[in-house]
Amino acid sequence: MLSVSDIILYTLTFLSVYVQVFFLITFLENKKKIVVRKGSIELQKYPKVTIIVPSWNEEKTIYKTVHSLLNLNYPKDKVKIFLIDDGSTDRTWDAIKRFSKNPNVKIFHKENGGKYTALNLGLEHVETDFLGCLDADSVADPESLVRIMSYFEKDPKIMAVAPSIIAINSKNTIQHAQKVEYDMSIYIKKMFGFLGAIHVTPGPLTIFRKKVFDDLGPYRHAHNTEDLEIAYRMQKNFYKIEHCNDAYVYTNTPPTIVKLYKQRLRWIYGFINNTIDYRNIIFRKKYGNFSLFTVPSSIISAFAVSYLFGKTLYSLGGFLFSKFLQFKTVGFYMNSNIKSLDPFFINTQILFFISIFLFSLTILSVLLGRKMSEGKWRFSLSMIYYLFILSIISPFWFLKAIYNTLLSRKPSWR
Amino acid sequence: MKENTFDWKKYLIVFLFTVGLFLSASYVSNYFSDKKVNQLKSIQDKISIDILSSETQFSLLSELSCKNISDSVLSGELGELATKLEWGQQNLGATDTVSYLKKYYSLLEIKDYLLTRKISERCNTKSAFILYFYTTAANCTECEKQGMVLSSLREKYPKLRVYSFDYGIDLSAVKSMLQIYKIEDTKLPALVVDEDVLTGFQSIDGLESHVKQSFKLQEVKPIIKETTTKKAI
Numbered sequence: 001m002l003s004v005s006d007i008i009l010y011t012l013t014f015l016s017v018y019v020q021v022f023f024l025i026t027f028l029e030n031k032k033k034i035v036v037r038k039g040s041i042e043l044q045k046y047p048k049v050t051i052i053v054p055s056w057n058e059e060k061t062i063y064k065t066v067h068s069l070l071n072l073n074y075p076k077d078k079v080k081i082f083l084i085d086d087g088s089t090d091r092t093w094d095a096i097k098r099f100s101k102n103p104n105v106k107i108f109h110k111e112n113g114g115k116y117t118a119l120n121l122g123l124e125h126v127e128t129d130f131l132g133c134l135d136a137d138s139v140a141d142p143e144s145l146v147r148i149m150s151y152f153e154k155d156p157k158i159m160a161v162a163p164s165i166i167a168i169n170s171k172n173t174i175q176h177a178q179k180v181e182y183d184m185s186i187y188i189k190k191m192f193g194f195l196g197a198i199h200v201t202p203g204p205l206t207i208f209r210k211k212v213f214d215d216l217g218p219y220r221h222a223h224n225t226e227d228l229e230i231a232y233r234m235q236k237n238f239y240k241i242e243h244c245n246d247a248y249v250y251t252n253t254p255p256t257i258v259k260l261y262k263q264r265l266r267w268i269y270g271f272i273n274n275t276i277d278y279r280n281i282i283f284r285k286k287y288g289n290f291s292l293f294t295v296p297s298s299i300i301s302a303f304a305v306s307y308l309f310g311k312t313l314y315s316l317g318g319f320l321f322s323k324f325l326q327f328k329t330v331g332f333y334m335n336s337n338i339k340s341l342d343p344f345f346i347n348t349q350i351l352f353f354i355s356i357f358l359f360s361l362t363i364l365s366v367l368l369g370r371k372m373s374e375g376k377w378r379f380s381l382s383m384i385y386y387l388f389i390l391s392i393i394s395p396f397w398f399l400k401a402i403y404n405t406l407l408s409r410k411p412s413w414r
Numbered sequence: 415m416k417e418n419t420f421d422w423k424k425y426l427i428v429f430l431f432t433v434g435l436f437l438s439a440s441y442v443s444n445y446f447s448d449k450k451v452n453q454l455k456s457i458q459d460k461i462s463i464d465i466l467s468s469e470t471q472f473s474l475l476s477e478l479s480c481k482n483i484s485d486s487v488l489s490g491e492l493g494e495l496a497t498k499l500e501w502g503q504q505n506l507g508a509t510d511t512v513s514y515l516k517k518y519y520s521l522l523e524i525k526d527y528l529l530t531r532k533i534s535e536r537c538n539t540k541s542a543f544i545l546y547f548y549t550t551a552a553n554c555t556e557c558e559k560q561g562m563v564l565s566s567l568r569e570k571y572p573k574l575r576v577y578s579f580d581y582g583i584d585l586s587a588v589k590s591m592l593q594i595y596k597i598e599d600t601k602l603p604a605l606v607v608d609e610d611v612l613t614g615f616q617s618i619d620g621l622e623s624h625v626k627q628s629f630k631l632q633e634v635k636p637i638i639k640e641t642t643t644k645k646a647i
Contacts, residue, residue, distance in 0.1 A: 018432045025428055157416055196416055240416035285420050292420065322558070329559045330566040330618050344453060344498055348446035349505065353439040 009311065012304040013354055019297040020361040023191045027368065030194045036246045036375035040073050041146055043153055047130055049145065049207065050080040052122035054115050055136035059091045061252065066099055068139040074146050081105045082122040087112025092136075115203075116219040116226040123218050132207040133227075134249070139168070140205050141248035148207050148247045159239040160231075162189065162198060162206045163247035164373045170253065174260055177386040177393075178253040180366055186245060187369035193243035197289035199298070201231045201241060204249040212239060222277075225270025232278045235290040245372040261397055268401035271298060276405075302398050309395030362387060447506045454502060454515050457495050458522065464491075465525050472533060492526065493568070495519055496578065517585045523577040524587050530575070542629035543575040545606035547597050550580055556615040560603040563618045567625065574625065 002010070051069055055062050062083075069081050081104055083096045099105045110121055119133055130152070134140060148161045164186045167179040192198045201208070206227070216237060222229030234241060254260040275295055281287045282295050363383060370378045499519055502512045530541045546564060548557040564576045579588050581599055591597075597604045601613035605621070608628035616624075 014432060014436065017435060018428055021431050021435070022424075022428045025424065025431075238416050288420055292425075325555070325559055326562045329562045344450055345501060347505065348443050348450070350436065350439045350443045353442055354436065357435065357439070 005311070008307060009351070012300065012307055013351060013358075015300045016304050017354060017358060019293075019300060020358060020365075022293065022297075023188065023365070024361065026191045026194050027187075030191075033194070034190065034245060034372055036372065037143075037147060038375070040143060041150060043146060043149055045153065046075050046078050047149065047152070048078045048080065048128035049074070049130040049132065049149070050082060050122070050126045050128045051205070052082045052084060052119055052126075052131065052133045053136055054084045054086055054118035054122070054133065055088065055092050055096070056086045056112065056115070056118075057088045057090045057092060058136035059088070059095050062092060062095050062136045063098075064139050065134060065136050066105070068141075069134065070102070070104075071142055072140060072145045073142045074149075076104060079104055079145070080126075080128060082108065082125065084108040084110065084118045084122055086110060086115065086118040114221065114224070116221055119226065120218040123213055126210060126213075129210050130207055131210055131213075132205055133203055134205050135203040135251070138165075138204040138249050138251040141250065144205060144247040144249060145207070148205070148244045151242050151244050152207075152209070155240075155242075157240050158209075158242050159212050159234060160201050160206055160208045160241045161247075162193075162201050162241065162243050163204065163249045164189075164243075164245050165202060165204050166248050166250050166373060167253045168250040172255060173386075173389060174257055175253050175255060176382065177389045178260065180383050180386040181390055182251075182253075183369040183373070184362070184366045185369065186373050187365045189243045190245050190372055192294055193241070195289040195293060196240065197235070197294040198241040198243060199231050199235070199290060199294045200225075200228045201234075203227050204251050205247070223270045223273040224266050225274060228267075228270050229274050229277075232274055232281075235287060236278065236281050246375075248373065257393065260393075261400075264394070264397040265400055265404070268302065268397055269404055272302070272401055272405050275299070302402070305391075305395050306398045306402065309399070359387075450498075450502065450506060451511050451515070454495070454498055454512075457491060457498070458515065458518050461491055461495065461522050465522060465529060468529055472529065472536075492519075492523065492575075516580070517583060520579055520583055520585055520588050523579070524591065526575075527577050540629060541575070542571070542573050542625065543577060544625070545591070545595070546576055546578040547581050547592065547595075547602060547604040548578060549582055549599060549602045554602060557603045560605075560615055563616065563621060566618060567622060570622075571625070574629070 053062070053065060053069070058065075066081065066083065069079065070076075072079060081099075081102075083099060083105060085093045085096050085108065087110060093109055096107050096109075100107050106125065108118075108121055108125075110118065122133075123131070130149070144163055148163060151158055151161045165182055167175065167182040170176045170179045189198065212230075212234060216230075216233050216239075219226040220229055231241060254263050275282070275298075281291050284291050366383055366387070367377060367379060370376070496519070499512065499516055503516070506512055527543065527545070530543060533539070534541045544564065546560070548554065548560065550557075561578075564578075568574055568576055579591060581592070581597070581602055595604075595606050595611050597611070597613075603613075603615060605612040605616060607621075607624055610624075612621075612624075
């Protein structure tokens, strides 16, 4: 007889496999459409684009961010840059002022009000048909903008294009682990793109048609995840979002586990609460794959991660209790058991094979993400190690975000 | 504006593929489970033959010197079988087959026990064995602890045999054993050491001195410990 715990485990595993297979089949259907362009490309027309750079205490990184925008391979007079200081308490404003003489740069200073208020200030002054945002901790690749704009040129229905975000300056284990995850996200985002079901238009250099904001209104607070909410709002209004896999934006990842925890807690909390806010568009056929696949699959992974973590902790607790009991009963005692040598004791349950399959697909996702961004296969053993680390630490923010939602506590930005 | 087309066929294909994957995994899992059950069966068959052979040897040589009778018929294999059966009960899907094998194992234990007693009587030697009754029905932490004590003692004294019996097993031979020693389910774990019935958890110190006194056993340090120490150096 299966216990309730087994039924939950099998159901979650089944759904997780379903999601991975769905991605794989989407990939196989569309693989010929995925191109990685090398070198510069030319557009028929170069529309004007405004890029808003909101910043809060980013004196160390903003210089590189703005320079990357000034060095974009795009006609200089067609790129307007808005630098907005959202009430920084460090010398960010001084750093911004250094660019004030550049004819393509406009600078703004305002009271601190959160990222969405800085973006909205920029939006009020935008006069171009296209606009985007670039977080002040990120750097745009010179070819990124022109490649993104080529998508708009190709299809007038496209309302927003998100780039591939690549983690840079990875120095420690936490950052290397995030890099692997970012690589995997490129693959997942591209698949969501093919399904017409992207659910987040990230801060680093997603470009929108201005019409999006004219029609749907400005950014909202949206539980500190305004980039997720705008994507939800666009999906609700049937606005097409694409992913440009060969437009690269390089971003710095949190270097410590505490900073990473805070960032992810904000993301997951934002995801859960925006999903609750937009619950009336889930499982509705008219909203397509976004409603029937993207959001449900993200909810499944949140549950699966949390449940597996709880189950693992429970087993670990049981194991430790048994060891404690053994120590208390017979003292320290090394059991010269045969378990370690005999293949009889290798687990051959269904879930063991399914887990191997799931894990292989996860590795394949990372490899495909790398292939889509770099144009080549790159396998490293460390991927396995980093994925293992991620699976250990990620349940913490999932569980905390669920806990906060239940208690309606809001996570801080930093 | 984009047009959302819902491709239900794709959702269905992915579903069927996933089901197929689970079925394949189930097939592979069953294949290995069957192999393991067969392995258990073959160990039991071997033990069965060994016991029969020992009984025959005993009958043949009863007139002769007791020196010729091998006294360690099962110790190793019976222990291995017990570990594998216990693991199998928790991890193999085929619970009916495993519980059948467990019954067979209990029977083999009883046969071995009887044979050992016969040899002891005939040759005037004293074999060191403990009968151990436990339960898996309720959450018996005391039984778990008792199991640890017995494993530890067996490591220390390889000549000591432990015959363990699940109180709840549906086997008349085991039920007879329970009647002989008047074992009640409320007093588990229960041990029989040199005809003394001990009920409730017995600590390692108490049990060790009892065993040493009854059977005059020599402590043997496990080889594995020495190897580990050497490696550590």
